[in-house]
Amino acid sequence: MTTADAPNHTPASASGHYLEQAAWVVLAAMPLALAFAVRSSAALIGVAALLALAGAVVAGRGRALAADAWARARSLPGAFLPLFAALAAASLLWHPFPRLGLFAMGEAFAPLVAAAILGLSLGRLRRRAVFILFASLFALACVEVLVELFTGMAWRYAVGMRPALFVLNKPVICFVVLYWPLWSLSEGAPRRGLMMGALAVLMAAAVFKSVSGAAMLALICGALTFGLARLAPRFAWGLVMAGLFAALALAPVKGDLAQRAVPGWALDRLQSLHARDRVEIWQSFGEVTLLRPFTGAGFGVSPKMGDAPVALLVPGEHRTLLAVGHPHDMFLQIWAELGVLGALLAAVALAWLGKALLVLRRREELPPALAAIAAVLVIAEVGHGAWQGWWLAILGAAAIWFCKSFEAVRYDTASGSRAGKSGPGRNIDQ
Template sequence: MSPAVARLRASGAVALILVPPAMAVANRSSPLVVGVAGLLFLAAELIEDRQAALRRLALPLGTPLGLCVLALLGWCLASVTWSPFPLLSLRVAGEFLPTLAAAYLVARLAPGRLPPGTARLAGLMLGLAGLYVVASLATDLAPQKAFGQRVALFVFNRPVMTMLLIGIPLVALLIRSGHARGAALALGLGLAAILRSVSGAATLGLAAALATWAVARVLPRRAALGLAGLGLGLAVALAPIEGDLLHRIMPEALHERLVQSSSRARVAIARSFGAAVAADPWRGAGYGTAARFAEAPVAAGLEPEMRSMLAVGHPHNSFLQVWAELGIVGAALAATALLLTLGSVAKLPRAELATVLALIAAAAAIAFVEHGAWQAWWVAGLGAAIAWTREGFAQAAAATTRLRPSALAR
């Protein structure tokens, strides 16, 4: 390895481990940080072996999962042609696609090429990010006031969700590599930040991750994968009727307990977007139109009380947003991609499979109740989380290779 390649990879690793603290300080920073990391790793690979780098990047795109994702992206771009707000659609794509590319670069090129000790430093950075969040909330957001930043409790919602995504594979990696102290630091401070924050989505994602991890460790492999597939399938299939279901089954007492989560408003929003899906279920209103959905032609035919809740910007459910913007074709492609993802990890060892399923469960739970589908900070966080997941695979494979000669000698 040349000195230039080593420096580029080390710099990329620094950028990767800075994602959690950067998000804690500035909650929209992850696309920039992941973008820098992706470019640094790409530059290193192109210098070392350009042809190998291009093959490494192109290989997954020819798999069934890769082709399905490309088809979904193609449908997104095709839908711009019938979008009532094509400039808005293109602007959303202009934010989403570069971040998706950066996340892909990091997820493909960082694993197996990180300098020794990177995971331990990443655990330290994750712990420091959690400590910053806890300290800020305990001091009535004193750092935000001092720096002239926005003073609101929800400013840490995105950081703690990002910390959860990254923390799942990173803590598992630290434990498997024998760094129990680093894992305990990252886990303890990360959990404290999530539970101390006002992010109900992060708490829900944490609960889903823990439950799924436990199930995957106990149940047979097929049963665990089957339950995960059922959960993802239902998340997509039930999204258009989520609002109506919750409207019928949620008692008033539960709404009172969830008043800080604005549960009544969320149910009303889900009902409104569900009504829009029912009015145009086939192709949707067009990619990226959620921000102006109340002005879309499909909204004109809805009842006035339904139209008013379409102005919130997105349905707080990524699966429902896909239905509303991309119709049944987009929803079918998204569901297929999710199930193919499960298929691609089905043969992993049990410990690694449990980690992957926990990450998928956390991401799906958050996506079902929180942000817009195409937000760049979310994609960047997922890319970093996948990079750490694959780094765990790479280290496990390297350990197996090192043990093989001694095992044969015995």
């Protein structure tokens, strides 16, 4: 839903306007779609990208869009995706299972490219209208997950499925990430605190009723970071960035550090969250990074790491758990698959992210952004595989929501159309 000044001037501009509205609707439906079809987010962001791109072309913005894409690709942030794709493609030269690597590239880069297309194609966001839609669908998604959890997933069994409770981990992970751009989108809404508080309670009920320990930790860390960022924004920024860089730098030795630092009784108490298993998995994949420190074993090889030639060089006590599918640490997966080159590229991306956060023009923008990053960091440290399309689609959607919400708020502030207590935009250093 954009604020095109006159969407009905011509049939082409009207069609483009409606296609763009449809893209926003599809993007807002992501939490609810995930609640029913737990890997659907990748498809949804792809559909939204196609609608937005079609809307831009139909409205006559195709040439300008191509020029903008070329200009951004030559900038530092715009070069990250092509460089990362080039490194992943180069790793196929030493990949033990190149077809698996190609499949992983398709799954990973399709939602990332779709997010990039959305960022270029979507126009300015009409915040209040989209907020009502997004919040309503988000609430319905939480209710659907709660109904499933309380009924033992009855409707899935009724239609012939035999699901386990962990399939609902994906929607609750989506909740704890996308709640924060939704908070940003709600700025200026009537009874904002009441509405977002009620939505937070509903989300927390779904998360803590689920079996996703990663989502629970992410929700807690996100909420604490949000509160800290409102009180001390610069300190919160430093803490989050330190956490990101430490997670990346220490990933290869994370398993050994955890084995030494965490008492055995604590690992036993946390065994319901597979704490001891995770430590051993981190140690196993850490061995791979020591054996292939510069190049890694190849992009996307983790699902078959136990069958890769490098597995034969890993000490026997750590070899078995290479077959679990992924290292349960996305930073460690970068090291194990792409080596120091991948880690350096990730470090540059994190540095750019830190700079972008530091120069946010308004204090209201930083807390939800840092909260979302803290939630993502927790999930990345203990969760699933790094290149799963449904996960990268959620990250791409969160980035789109934040960027377009911030743009809309700044436009409303500059035009004087938004009533409220916030004054002119200002840097968090001020």
